[in-house]
Amino acid sequence: MAFQIELEQHRKALIVRLKGELDHHTADLLKARMEDAIEREGALNVVLSLRELSFMDSSGLGVILGRYRQIAAKGGRMVVCDVAPHLVRLFEMSGLFKIVTMAPSEQAALAGLEVAL
Amino acid sequence: MAFQIELEQHRKALIVRLKGELDHHTADLLKARMEDAIEREGALNVVLSLRELSFMDSSGLGVILGRYRQIAAKGGRMVVCDVAPHLVRLFEMSGLFKIVTMAPSEQAALAGLEVAL
Amino acid sequence: MSASVFRNAMTLQFPSLSENESFARVAVAAFVSQLDPTLDELMDIKTVVSEAVTNAIIHGYEGRPDGIVTVRATIEGETVRIEVEDQGKGIEDIEQARQPLYTSKPELERSGMGFTIIENFMDETEIVSAPGKGTLIRMAKRIESRRKQALFN
Protein backbone atom coordinates (compact mmCIF):
# COMPACT_ATOMS: atom_id res chain seq x y z
CA MET A 1 0.00 0.00 0.00
CA ALA A 2 0.96 3.63 0.10
CA PHE A 3 4.38 4.21 1.62
CA GLN A 4 6.58 7.24 0.99
CA ILE A 5 10.06 8.23 2.04
CA GLU A 6 11.39 11.79 2.08
CA LEU A 7 15.12 12.31 2.59
CA GLU A 8 16.73 15.62 3.51
CA GLN A 9 20.45 16.20 4.07
CA HIS A 10 20.57 18.53 7.04
CA ARG A 11 23.85 20.00 8.22
CA LYS A 12 24.42 17.49 10.99
CA ALA A 13 22.04 14.67 10.19
CA LEU A 14 20.16 12.84 7.49
CA ILE A 15 16.46 13.51 8.07
CA VAL A 16 14.23 10.60 6.99
CA ARG A 17 10.48 11.30 6.95
CA LEU A 18 8.19 8.28 6.63
CA LYS A 19 4.61 8.43 5.43
CA GLY A 20 1.98 5.67 5.20
CA GLU A 21 2.45 2.03 6.11
CA LEU A 22 5.79 0.42 6.91
CA ASP A 23 5.61 -3.38 6.80
CA HIS A 24 7.62 -6.27 5.33
CA HIS A 25 6.42 -5.35 1.82
CA THR A 26 7.59 -1.72 2.04
CA ALA A 27 10.62 -2.26 4.32
CA ASP A 28 12.96 -3.22 1.46
CA LEU A 29 12.51 0.18 -0.18
CA LEU A 30 13.33 1.98 3.09
CA LYS A 31 16.38 -0.21 3.59
CA ALA A 32 17.70 0.50 0.08
CA ARG A 33 17.12 4.28 0.24
CA MET A 34 18.69 4.67 3.68
CA GLU A 35 21.66 2.39 2.99
CA ASP A 36 22.38 4.43 -0.08
CA ALA A 37 22.20 7.78 1.72
CA ILE A 38 24.32 6.51 4.61
CA GLU A 39 27.00 4.93 2.45
CA ARG A 40 27.24 7.07 -0.65
CA GLU A 41 26.47 10.43 0.88
CA GLY A 42 28.29 9.64 4.13
CA ALA A 43 25.46 10.46 6.54
CA LEU A 44 26.57 9.92 10.12
CA ASN A 45 23.60 10.87 12.28
CA VAL A 46 20.00 10.06 11.38
CA VAL A 47 16.75 11.71 12.45
CA LEU A 48 13.77 9.46 11.72
CA SER A 49 10.46 11.34 11.66
CA LEU A 50 7.40 9.12 12.12
CA ARG A 51 4.83 11.93 12.25
CA GLU A 52 2.95 10.70 9.16
CA LEU A 53 3.54 6.98 9.64
CA SER A 54 0.09 5.41 10.01
CA PHE A 55 1.21 1.82 10.52
CA MET A 56 4.38 -0.07 11.44
CA ASP A 57 5.00 -3.65 12.54
CA SER A 58 8.10 -5.63 13.58
CA SER A 59 9.48 -5.51 10.02
CA GLY A 60 9.90 -1.77 10.61
CA LEU A 61 11.79 -2.44 13.84
CA GLY A 62 14.12 -4.69 11.85
CA VAL A 63 15.07 -2.04 9.25
CA ILE A 64 15.49 0.65 11.91
CA LEU A 65 17.75 -1.62 13.96
CA GLY A 66 19.72 -2.49 10.83
CA ARG A 67 20.32 1.17 9.95
CA TYR A 68 21.20 1.96 13.57
CA ARG A 69 23.93 -0.71 13.43
CA GLN A 70 25.18 0.77 10.15
CA ILE A 71 25.70 4.27 11.54
CA ALA A 72 26.69 3.19 15.06
CA ALA A 73 29.66 1.34 13.52
CA LYS A 74 30.91 4.74 12.33
CA GLY A 75 30.11 6.52 15.62
CA GLY A 76 26.80 8.00 14.43
CA ARG A 77 23.60 8.40 16.40
CA MET A 78 19.92 7.92 15.67
CA VAL A 79 17.01 9.98 17.00
CA VAL A 80 13.37 9.00 16.37
CA CYS A 81 10.75 11.74 16.60
CA ASP A 82 6.96 12.17 16.58
CA VAL A 83 6.33 8.57 17.66
CA ALA A 84 2.61 7.76 18.03
CA PRO A 85 1.59 6.06 21.30
CA HIS A 86 0.97 2.66 19.74
CA LEU A 87 4.42 2.76 18.16
CA VAL A 88 6.00 3.73 21.49
CA ARG A 89 4.78 0.35 22.77
CA LEU A 90 6.51 -1.47 19.88
CA PHE A 91 9.76 0.41 20.50
CA GLU A 92 9.60 -0.29 24.24
CA MET A 93 8.92 -4.01 23.77
CA SER A 94 11.93 -4.38 21.48
CA GLY A 95 14.32 -2.47 23.74
CA LEU A 96 15.10 -0.10 20.85
CA PHE A 97 14.85 2.90 23.17
CA LYS A 98 18.01 1.70 24.91
CA ILE A 99 20.05 2.58 21.83
CA VAL A 100 17.93 5.10 19.95
CA THR A 101 16.85 8.44 21.45
CA MET A 102 13.23 9.61 21.25
CA ALA A 103 12.40 13.30 20.63
CA PRO A 104 9.04 15.05 20.48
CA SER A 105 9.79 16.82 17.17
CA GLU A 106 12.34 17.18 14.38
CA GLN A 107 13.56 20.48 15.88
CA ALA A 108 14.08 18.86 19.25
CA ALA A 109 15.83 15.91 17.61
CA LEU A 110 18.25 18.17 15.72
CA ALA A 111 18.84 20.38 18.77
CA GLY A 112 19.63 17.27 20.82
CA LEU A 113 22.21 16.17 18.26
CA GLU A 114 23.88 19.62 18.25
CA VAL A 115 24.33 19.56 22.04
CA ALA A 116 25.79 16.10 21.94
CA LEU A 117 28.32 16.94 19.25
CA MET B 1 -20.19 0.56 9.91
CA ALA B 2 -20.38 4.15 11.03
CA PHE B 3 -23.56 5.89 9.90
CA GLN B 4 -25.09 8.94 11.53
CA ILE B 5 -28.26 10.92 10.98
CA GLU B 6 -28.82 14.49 12.13
CA LEU B 7 -32.35 15.90 11.96
CA GLU B 8 -33.19 19.60 12.19
CA GLN B 9 -36.69 21.06 12.00
CA HIS B 10 -36.22 24.20 9.93
CA ARG B 11 -39.10 26.62 9.42
CA LYS B 12 -40.10 25.30 6.02
CA ALA B 13 -38.39 21.93 5.78
CA LEU B 14 -37.00 18.99 7.68
CA ILE B 15 -33.22 19.03 7.19
CA VAL B 16 -31.69 15.55 7.20
CA ARG B 17 -27.89 15.40 7.34
CA LEU B 18 -26.27 12.04 6.59
CA LYS B 19 -22.76 11.04 7.66
CA GLY B 20 -20.80 7.88 6.89
CA GLU B 21 -21.99 4.89 4.89
CA LEU B 22 -25.57 4.35 3.73
CA ASP B 23 -26.19 0.77 2.62
CA HIS B 24 -28.81 -1.94 3.16
CA HIS B 25 -27.57 -2.48 6.74
CA THR B 26 -27.93 1.18 7.73
CA ALA B 27 -30.94 2.05 5.51
CA ASP B 28 -33.51 0.74 8.00
CA LEU B 29 -32.41 3.26 10.61
CA LEU B 30 -32.74 6.13 8.14
CA LYS B 31 -36.16 4.92 7.06
CA ALA B 32 -37.42 4.72 10.66
CA ARG B 33 -36.04 8.12 11.69
CA MET B 34 -37.38 9.92 8.63
CA GLU B 35 -40.79 8.22 8.66
CA ASP B 36 -41.16 9.27 12.25
CA ALA B 37 -40.24 12.91 11.61
CA ILE B 38 -42.48 13.09 8.55
CA GLU B 39 -45.50 11.49 10.19
CA ARG B 40 -45.38 12.53 13.81
CA GLU B 41 -43.86 15.96 13.40
CA GLY B 42 -45.71 16.64 10.18
CA ALA B 43 -42.70 17.59 8.04
CA LEU B 44 -43.79 18.46 4.51
CA ASN B 45 -40.61 19.42 2.65
CA VAL B 46 -37.30 17.63 3.10
CA VAL B 47 -33.75 18.82 2.48
CA LEU B 48 -31.32 15.89 2.35
CA SER B 49 -27.70 16.94 2.89
CA LEU B 50 -25.15 14.40 1.63
CA ARG B 51 -22.06 16.51 2.32
CA GLU B 52 -20.57 14.00 4.77
CA LEU B 53 -21.91 10.83 3.16
CA SER B 54 -18.85 8.78 2.20
CA PHE B 55 -20.68 5.85 0.60
CA MET B 56 -24.15 5.04 -0.75
CA ASP B 57 -25.47 2.21 -2.92
CA SER B 58 -28.87 1.38 -4.43
CA SER B 59 -30.32 0.63 -0.97
CA GLY B 60 -29.92 4.35 -0.30
CA LEU B 61 -31.78 5.16 -3.51
CA GLY B 62 -34.62 2.93 -2.26
CA VAL B 63 -35.09 4.75 1.06
CA ILE B 64 -34.83 8.17 -0.56
CA LEU B 65 -37.44 7.20 -3.15
CA GLY B 66 -39.67 5.80 -0.39
CA ARG B 67 -39.52 9.03 1.63
CA TYR B 68 -40.08 11.08 -1.51
CA ARG B 69 -43.31 9.15 -2.13
CA GLN B 70 -44.33 9.71 1.51
CA ILE B 71 -44.09 13.52 1.31
CA ALA B 72 -45.16 13.84 -2.33
CA ALA B 73 -48.49 12.23 -1.33
CA LYS B 74 -49.04 15.27 0.92
CA GLY B 75 -47.79 17.78 -1.64
CA GLY B 76 -44.30 18.10 -0.17
CA ARG B 77 -41.01 18.44 -2.06
CA MET B 78 -37.52 17.01 -1.66
CA VAL B 79 -34.20 18.73 -2.37
CA VAL B 80 -30.87 16.87 -2.21
CA CYS B 81 -27.73 18.93 -1.65
CA ASP B 82 -23.95 18.55 -1.64
CA VAL B 83 -24.03 15.44 -3.82
CA ALA B 84 -20.55 14.03 -4.55
CA PRO B 85 -19.79 13.29 -8.25
CA HIS B 86 -19.96 9.49 -7.87
CA LEU B 87 -23.38 9.83 -6.22
CA VAL B 88 -24.60 12.11 -9.00
CA ARG B 89 -24.05 9.14 -11.33
CA LEU B 90 -26.24 6.91 -9.13
CA PHE B 91 -29.00 9.51 -9.00
CA GLU B 92 -28.85 10.00 -12.75
CA MET B 93 -29.00 6.29 -13.52
CA SER B 94 -32.09 5.84 -11.37
CA GLY B 95 -33.94 8.82 -12.81
CA LEU B 96 -34.30 10.26 -9.29
CA PHE B 97 -33.36 13.72 -10.55
CA LYS B 98 -36.63 13.82 -12.46
CA ILE B 99 -38.55 14.05 -9.19
CA VAL B 100 -36.03 15.35 -6.67
CA THR B 101 -34.22 18.70 -7.08
CA MET B 102 -30.46 18.95 -6.64
CA ALA B 103 -28.90 21.99 -4.93
CA PRO B 104 -25.25 22.89 -4.35
CA SER B 105 -25.72 23.63 -0.61
CA GLU B 106 -28.23 23.60 2.26
CA GLN B 107 -28.67 27.36 1.92
CA ALA B 108 -29.45 27.06 -1.77
CA ALA B 109 -31.82 24.17 -1.09
CA LEU B 110 -33.77 26.16 1.51
CA ALA B 111 -33.79 29.28 -0.66
CA GLY B 112 -35.14 27.21 -3.56
CA LEU B 113 -37.98 25.92 -1.39
CA GLU B 114 -38.88 29.47 -0.23
CA VAL B 115 -39.19 30.71 -3.80
CA ALA B 116 -41.37 27.79 -4.77
CA LEU B 117 -43.75 28.21 -1.82
CA MET C 1 4.22 -4.56 -21.87
CA SER C 2 6.49 -6.64 -19.72
CA ALA C 3 6.53 -10.39 -20.22
CA SER C 4 5.61 -11.19 -16.61
CA VAL C 5 2.12 -10.03 -15.71
CA PHE C 6 1.36 -9.45 -12.04
CA ARG C 7 -1.19 -11.93 -10.72
CA ASN C 8 -2.92 -12.14 -7.39
CA ALA C 9 -6.12 -13.65 -6.04
CA MET C 10 -8.22 -13.83 -2.91
CA THR C 11 -11.29 -15.65 -1.64
CA LEU C 12 -13.54 -14.35 1.11
CA GLN C 13 -16.42 -16.21 2.78
CA PHE C 14 -18.88 -15.03 5.40
CA PRO C 15 -22.44 -15.70 6.61
CA SER C 16 -25.38 -13.77 5.11
CA LEU C 17 -25.52 -11.02 7.75
CA SER C 18 -26.07 -7.41 6.67
CA GLU C 19 -23.15 -6.43 8.96
CA ASN C 20 -20.87 -8.03 6.36
CA GLU C 21 -21.87 -5.78 3.45
CA SER C 22 -19.56 -3.03 4.63
CA PHE C 23 -16.78 -5.47 5.51
CA ALA C 24 -16.94 -7.14 2.07
CA ARG C 25 -16.65 -3.92 0.09
CA VAL C 26 -13.76 -2.63 2.24
CA ALA C 27 -11.92 -5.95 1.88
CA VAL C 28 -12.26 -6.03 -1.92
CA ALA C 29 -11.26 -2.35 -2.13
CA ALA C 30 -8.14 -3.07 -0.04
CA PHE C 31 -7.26 -5.93 -2.40
CA VAL C 32 -7.76 -3.80 -5.52
CA SER C 33 -5.67 -0.99 -3.97
CA GLN C 34 -2.59 -2.94 -5.12
CA LEU C 35 -3.30 -1.60 -8.63
CA ASP C 36 -3.30 1.99 -7.33
CA PRO C 37 -6.79 2.78 -8.70
CA THR C 38 -8.26 6.28 -8.79
CA LEU C 39 -10.74 7.18 -6.05
CA ASP C 40 -13.56 6.96 -8.58
CA GLU C 41 -12.55 3.46 -9.66
CA LEU C 42 -12.33 2.38 -6.01
CA MET C 43 -15.80 3.80 -5.37
CA ASP C 44 -17.17 1.89 -8.39
CA ILE C 45 -15.66 -1.36 -7.05
CA LYS C 46 -17.04 -0.76 -3.56
CA THR C 47 -20.48 -0.02 -4.95
CA VAL C 48 -20.76 -3.12 -7.15
CA VAL C 49 -19.51 -5.40 -4.37
CA SER C 50 -22.07 -3.84 -2.04
CA GLU C 51 -24.86 -4.41 -4.60
CA ALA C 52 -23.98 -8.04 -5.29
CA VAL C 53 -23.41 -8.99 -1.63
CA THR C 54 -26.62 -7.23 -0.53
CA ASN C 55 -28.53 -9.14 -3.24
CA ALA C 56 -27.11 -12.47 -2.02
CA ILE C 57 -28.27 -11.64 1.53
CA ILE C 58 -31.72 -10.18 0.72
CA HIS C 59 -32.76 -12.10 -2.39
CA GLY C 60 -30.53 -15.20 -2.36
CA TYR C 61 -30.96 -16.12 1.30
CA GLU C 62 -34.05 -13.94 1.89
CA GLY C 63 -32.72 -12.55 5.15
CA ARG C 64 -31.76 -15.94 6.68
CA PRO C 65 -28.45 -15.44 8.55
CA ASP C 66 -27.00 -18.91 7.90
CA GLY C 67 -26.26 -18.75 4.18
CA ILE C 68 -22.67 -18.51 2.98
CA VAL C 69 -21.62 -15.71 0.65
CA THR C 70 -18.40 -16.21 -1.31
CA VAL C 71 -16.48 -13.34 -2.87
CA ARG C 72 -13.53 -14.05 -5.15
CA ALA C 73 -11.27 -11.45 -6.70
CA THR C 74 -8.32 -11.80 -9.02
CA ILE C 75 -5.85 -9.37 -10.44
CA GLU C 76 -4.19 -10.14 -13.78
CA GLY C 77 -2.18 -7.27 -15.15
CA GLU C 78 -4.54 -4.31 -15.05
CA THR C 79 -7.77 -6.32 -14.94
CA VAL C 80 -9.72 -7.02 -11.78
CA ARG C 81 -12.25 -9.85 -11.84
CA ILE C 82 -14.76 -10.15 -9.03
CA GLU C 83 -17.23 -12.97 -8.38
CA VAL C 84 -20.00 -12.95 -5.78
CA GLU C 85 -21.76 -16.26 -5.21
CA ASP C 86 -24.59 -17.60 -3.07
CA GLN C 87 -26.30 -21.01 -2.83
CA GLY C 88 -29.70 -19.41 -2.29
CA LYS C 89 -33.00 -19.04 -4.10
CA GLY C 90 -31.68 -18.33 -7.58
CA ILE C 91 -33.23 -16.13 -10.27
CA GLU C 92 -36.06 -17.38 -12.46
CA ASP C 93 -36.04 -14.70 -15.17
CA ILE C 94 -32.58 -13.14 -15.52
CA GLU C 95 -33.64 -10.74 -18.31
CA GLN C 96 -36.41 -9.34 -16.12
CA ALA C 97 -34.06 -9.08 -13.11
CA ARG C 98 -31.64 -6.97 -15.19
CA GLN C 99 -34.27 -4.34 -16.05
CA PRO C 100 -33.70 -0.94 -14.38
CA LEU C 101 -36.17 -0.38 -11.52
CA TYR C 102 -37.35 -4.02 -11.54
CA THR C 103 -37.42 -5.51 -8.04
CA SER C 104 -39.16 -8.57 -6.63
CA LYS C 105 -39.16 -6.98 -3.17
CA PRO C 106 -40.82 -3.54 -3.42
CA GLU C 107 -42.12 -4.04 0.14
CA LEU C 108 -38.50 -3.75 1.33
CA GLU C 109 -38.14 -0.46 -0.56
CA ARG C 110 -35.57 -1.97 -2.93
CA SER C 111 -34.89 0.40 -5.82
CA GLY C 112 -34.39 -2.28 -8.47
CA MET C 113 -31.17 -0.54 -9.54
CA GLY C 114 -28.58 -3.09 -8.33
CA PHE C 115 -27.90 -4.86 -11.63
CA THR C 116 -28.13 -1.61 -13.61
CA ILE C 117 -25.43 -0.06 -11.41
CA ILE C 118 -23.22 -3.16 -11.67
CA GLU C 119 -23.49 -3.24 -15.48
CA ASN C 120 -22.76 0.50 -15.66
CA PHE C 121 -19.74 0.52 -13.35
CA MET C 122 -18.03 -2.63 -14.64
CA ASP C 123 -16.63 -3.41 -18.11
CA GLU C 124 -18.07 -6.93 -18.14
CA THR C 125 -20.91 -8.52 -16.16
CA GLU C 126 -22.28 -12.04 -16.31
CA ILE C 127 -25.15 -13.47 -14.26
CA VAL C 128 -25.29 -17.24 -13.80
CA SER C 129 -28.31 -18.40 -11.84
CA ALA C 130 -30.79 -21.25 -11.53
CA PRO C 131 -33.86 -21.42 -9.25
CA GLY C 132 -33.06 -23.41 -6.11
CA LYS C 133 -29.36 -23.57 -6.97
CA GLY C 134 -28.08 -20.09 -6.29
CA THR C 135 -26.57 -17.15 -8.12
CA LEU C 136 -23.10 -16.25 -9.35
CA ILE C 137 -22.28 -12.72 -10.51
CA ARG C 138 -19.05 -12.40 -12.55
CA MET C 139 -17.67 -8.92 -13.14
CA ALA C 140 -14.49 -7.48 -14.64
CA LYS C 141 -12.99 -4.01 -14.83
CA ARG C 142 -9.75 -2.64 -16.22
CA ILE C 143 -8.06 -0.32 -13.75
CA GLU C 144 -6.32 2.81 -15.07
CA SER C 145 -3.85 3.15 -12.25
CA ARG C 146 -3.04 6.61 -10.89
CA ARG C 147 0.63 5.78 -11.21
CA LYS C 148 0.24 5.21 -14.94
CA GLN C 149 -1.85 8.35 -15.37
CA ALA C 150 0.91 10.32 -13.67
CA LEU C 151 3.47 8.82 -16.04
CA PHE C 152 1.61 9.68 -19.21
CA ASN C 153 0.21 13.07 -18.23
Add this chain to the structure above:
Amino acid sequence: MSASVFRNAMTLQFPSLSENESFARVAVAAFVSQLDPTLDELMDIKTVVSEAVTNAIIHGYEGRPDGIVTVRATIEGETVRIEVEDQGKGIEDIEQARQPLYTSKPELERSGMGFTIIENFMDETEIVSAPGKGTLIRMAKRIESRRKQALFN
Protein backbone atom coordinates in the same frame (compact mmCIF):
# COMPACT_ATOMS: atom_id res chain seq x y z
CA MET D 1 -26.11 -9.68 29.33
CA SER D 2 -28.66 -10.45 26.68
CA ALA D 3 -29.49 -14.08 25.99
CA SER D 4 -28.62 -13.89 22.30
CA VAL D 5 -24.94 -13.31 21.68
CA PHE D 6 -23.95 -11.75 18.35
CA ARG D 7 -21.94 -14.17 16.23
CA ASN D 8 -20.17 -13.65 12.95
CA ALA D 9 -17.32 -15.26 11.06
CA MET D 10 -15.19 -14.89 7.97
CA THR D 11 -12.52 -16.78 6.08
CA LEU D 12 -9.95 -15.21 3.83
CA GLN D 13 -7.48 -16.97 1.53
CA PHE D 14 -4.74 -15.58 -0.65
CA PRO D 15 -1.36 -16.55 -2.13
CA SER D 16 1.85 -15.87 -0.21
CA LEU D 17 2.68 -12.51 -1.82
CA SER D 18 3.92 -9.64 0.34
CA GLU D 19 1.36 -7.38 -1.41
CA ASN D 20 -1.30 -9.21 0.61
CA GLU D 21 0.05 -8.28 4.06
CA SER D 22 -1.59 -4.88 3.90
CA PHE D 23 -4.79 -6.27 2.38
CA ALA D 24 -5.11 -8.94 5.10
CA ARG D 25 -4.79 -6.53 8.00
CA VAL D 26 -7.25 -4.04 6.48
CA ALA D 27 -9.78 -6.84 5.83
CA VAL D 28 -9.59 -8.19 9.39
CA ALA D 29 -9.80 -4.65 10.81
CA ALA D 30 -12.92 -4.00 8.71
CA PHE D 31 -14.47 -7.21 10.04
CA VAL D 32 -13.65 -6.35 13.67
CA SER D 33 -15.04 -2.81 13.17
CA GLN D 34 -18.50 -4.33 13.74
CA LEU D 35 -17.65 -4.36 17.46
CA ASP D 36 -16.88 -0.63 17.39
CA PRO D 37 -13.35 -1.07 18.80
CA THR D 38 -11.17 1.82 19.97
CA LEU D 39 -8.48 3.01 17.57
CA ASP D 40 -5.84 1.41 19.81
CA GLU D 41 -7.59 -1.96 19.73
CA LEU D 42 -7.90 -1.75 15.95
CA MET D 43 -4.20 -0.95 15.68
CA ASP D 44 -3.38 -3.98 17.88
CA ILE D 45 -5.48 -6.23 15.62
CA LYS D 46 -3.88 -4.85 12.45
CA THR D 47 -0.42 -5.33 13.90
CA VAL D 48 -0.87 -8.96 14.99
CA VAL D 49 -2.46 -9.92 11.65
CA SER D 50 0.45 -8.26 9.86
CA GLU D 51 2.96 -10.19 12.03
CA ALA D 52 1.32 -13.58 11.55
CA VAL D 53 0.70 -13.18 7.79
CA THR D 54 4.25 -11.88 7.22
CA ASN D 55 5.62 -14.91 9.10
CA ALA D 56 3.58 -17.29 6.92
CA ILE D 57 5.00 -15.62 3.80
CA ILE D 58 8.64 -15.27 4.91
CA HIS D 59 9.17 -18.25 7.20
CA GLY D 60 6.36 -20.64 6.28
CA TYR D 61 6.70 -20.41 2.49
CA GLU D 62 10.20 -18.85 2.53
CA GLY D 63 9.28 -16.26 -0.06
CA ARG D 64 7.70 -18.68 -2.58
CA PRO D 65 4.65 -16.94 -4.09
CA ASP D 66 2.51 -20.08 -4.53
CA GLY D 67 1.67 -20.94 -0.93
CA ILE D 68 -1.83 -20.36 0.40
CA VAL D 69 -2.35 -18.29 3.55
CA THR D 70 -5.69 -18.70 5.35
CA VAL D 71 -7.01 -16.14 7.80
CA ARG D 72 -10.13 -16.91 9.85
CA ALA D 73 -11.84 -14.53 12.22
CA THR D 74 -14.89 -14.99 14.42
CA ILE D 75 -16.86 -12.66 16.64
CA GLU D 76 -18.74 -14.09 19.59
CA GLY D 77 -20.17 -11.46 21.87
CA GLU D 78 -17.21 -9.19 22.66
CA THR D 79 -14.49 -11.68 21.79
CA VAL D 80 -12.61 -11.73 18.49
CA ARG D 81 -10.74 -14.91 17.56
CA ILE D 82 -8.25 -14.81 14.72
CA GLU D 83 -6.40 -17.72 13.12
CA VAL D 84 -3.61 -17.45 10.57
CA GLU D 85 -2.54 -20.71 8.91
CA ASP D 86 0.02 -21.85 6.37
CA GLN D 87 0.99 -25.27 4.99
CA GLY D 88 4.64 -24.34 4.88
CA LYS D 89 7.90 -25.25 6.59
CA GLY D 90 6.63 -25.42 10.17
CA ILE D 91 8.51 -24.58 13.36
CA GLU D 92 10.93 -27.02 14.94
CA ASP D 93 11.35 -25.43 18.38
CA ILE D 94 8.30 -23.36 19.33
CA GLU D 95 9.74 -22.27 22.69
CA GLN D 96 12.80 -20.84 20.98
CA ALA D 97 10.67 -19.14 18.29
CA ARG D 98 8.67 -17.34 20.99
CA GLN D 99 11.76 -15.74 22.58
CA PRO D 100 11.98 -11.97 22.09
CA LEU D 101 14.61 -11.05 19.48
CA TYR D 102 14.99 -14.65 18.27
CA THR D 103 14.88 -14.93 14.50
CA SER D 104 15.99 -17.68 12.14
CA LYS D 105 16.44 -15.11 9.36
CA PRO D 106 18.78 -12.36 10.67
CA GLU D 107 20.10 -11.95 7.09
CA LEU D 108 16.65 -10.54 6.17
CA GLU D 109 16.92 -8.02 9.04
CA ARG D 110 14.02 -9.64 10.88
CA SER D 111 13.72 -8.23 14.39
CA GLY D 112 12.58 -11.45 16.05
CA MET D 113 9.76 -9.51 17.75
CA GLY D 114 6.75 -10.93 15.87
CA PHE D 115 5.60 -13.50 18.43
CA THR D 116 6.41 -11.18 21.34
CA ILE D 117 4.18 -8.47 19.85
CA ILE D 118 1.37 -10.96 19.18
CA GLU D 119 1.48 -12.30 22.75
CA ASN D 120 1.54 -8.76 24.15
CA PHE D 121 -1.31 -7.37 22.07
CA MET D 122 -3.70 -10.33 22.33
CA ASP D 123 -5.34 -11.86 25.41
CA GLU D 124 -4.66 -15.44 24.27
CA THR D 125 -2.16 -16.86 21.79
CA GLU D 126 -1.54 -20.45 20.77
CA ILE D 127 1.02 -21.71 18.27
CA VAL D 128 0.38 -25.08 16.62
CA SER D 129 3.17 -26.15 14.29
CA ALA D 130 5.01 -29.21 13.01
CA PRO D 131 8.05 -29.30 10.70
CA GLY D 132 6.96 -29.96 7.13
CA LYS D 133 3.29 -29.62 8.01
CA GLY D 134 2.77 -25.88 8.50
CA THR D 135 1.85 -23.44 11.23
CA LEU D 136 -1.41 -22.28 12.80
CA ILE D 137 -1.50 -19.22 15.06
CA ARG D 138 -4.66 -18.91 17.18
CA MET D 139 -5.31 -15.60 18.91
CA ALA D 140 -8.16 -14.07 20.90
CA LYS D 141 -8.91 -10.61 22.24
CA ARG D 142 -11.83 -9.11 24.12
CA ILE D 143 -12.91 -5.80 22.58
CA GLU D 144 -14.00 -2.98 24.87
CA SER D 145 -16.23 -1.23 22.42
CA ARG D 146 -16.24 2.57 22.25
CA ARG D 147 -20.02 2.48 22.42
CA LYS D 148 -19.87 0.68 25.76
CA GLN D 149 -17.18 3.00 27.09
CA ALA D 150 -19.37 5.95 26.20
CA LEU D 151 -22.28 4.38 28.10
CA PHE D 152 -20.34 3.74 31.28
CA ASN D 153 -18.24 6.89 31.41
